[in-house]
Amino acid sequence: MMKKIVMAALFAASAFAMEPLVSAPWLKAHLGEKDLVVVDVSSRKLYVKGHIPTAVQSGIGKWREAHGSYALVRSASEIEKEMRRLGISKESRVVVYSHHSNSKDMLKPTYVIWAMERYGFKRTALLDGGLPAWKRAAGTLSTKEPEAKNGNFTAREHHEIGVDMDGVKARIGEVRMIDARPAVFYFGARKQPVLKRAGHIAGATSYFWKYSFNDDGTMKPVSTMKAMLVEGLGLDPTREVVTYCTGGLETSMNYFVLHRMLGFSKARLYDASMKQWANRSDTAMRKFVWE
Incomplete structure (x- = not known):
């Protein structure tokens, strides 16, 4: 009996684990699941033209700030506030993507993923190929911004x-x-x-x-x-x-x-x-x- 309970627990954990890279077909199959948060980190201008349905938008400026000639990740309180605004809680799974409008845009998702990990959140994945891959997979686009769902994530710096x-x-x-x-x-x-x-x-x-x-x-x-x-x-x-x-x-x-x-x-x-x-x-x- 105990063996069955352990196996069930392991299966449940694996079912909700995040691979570091997810494909557009995977996202299509899981889109809309209660604990899944999709974050678009391209500019708002690109986001309003068309984004993955259910995706919430967050600019790179929400994650880093200038310190003289260079920039650094924002503070724990600022990152926590932004993650909660996006609807992210401890139990959430998060897929981050960009529109791949240029090289810099392609890099924004991995910085956001690193910033989340810096403050203790690891259940993240990168959408392989970004929005172009979503389009190639016949994924639909939306211009509707989803209703805000406040999360309860608590940041702790690592x-x-x-x-x-x-x-x-x-x-x-x-x-x-x-x-x-x-x-x-x-x-x-x-x-x-x-x-x-x-x-x-x-x-x-x-x-x-x-x-x-x-x-x-x-x-x-x-x-x-x-x-x-x-x-x-x-x-x-x-x-x-x-x-x-x-x-x-x-x-x-x-x-x-x-x-x-x-x-x-x-x-x-x-x-x-x-x-x-x-x-x-x-x-x-x-x-x-x-x-």
Whole structure:
């Protein structure tokens, strides 16, 4: 009898667990379920033109704020307020997507997913391929904004999935670091206009976030990502790895791939990234070298 109860509990838990990546057909099959919250993180202008039915809208500005030359995730109280506004509670399952209107738009969902995890919410998934994939699956669009359903989620910060500038400095030479920007910026052949210095954090390895995508905007199979990142770049899923980019968005995609899809339990995201690091004169950088 006890064995049956345990098995039933395990089945119930698995039925409500969230895979890190869900397909448009999966979302069509589950849309409207009571505990499922769909969040559109593209601009409101795109949202009102047509979105996935039941989806609630939340701009990226609700999740991060400027701190001088760079931006950081908002406070626990602000994130909690936004998640409750979206109707998210502890028991909710959340699917996040964007319209894929440009590269930056493609990256907003993984930053929001990271921000949710930063404050203790892990029952999230990314819609593979975003709104274009939903359209290809013959998913209908809506211009109707759903009624607000206040959630009761309580935020508690988990510092361990992030790292600040001092933490990065302390890890140089000790921990693998992954630069999510285009390789031309990593190598230092071109300097980004928003940065004072060209190149990369000393010792970091280049992995452009777009390497994880197919041409249609869907993500490559886990086996391919494992071949690139674990077998190719020699990253160890059991060891710490720090991800960074220009200002936080690109690196959220690499963090998602490493942490959620490949099981890197000790992945950390450097939120301020190069907009902080490369705009200072006391941080270690290299250029014209592949590491």
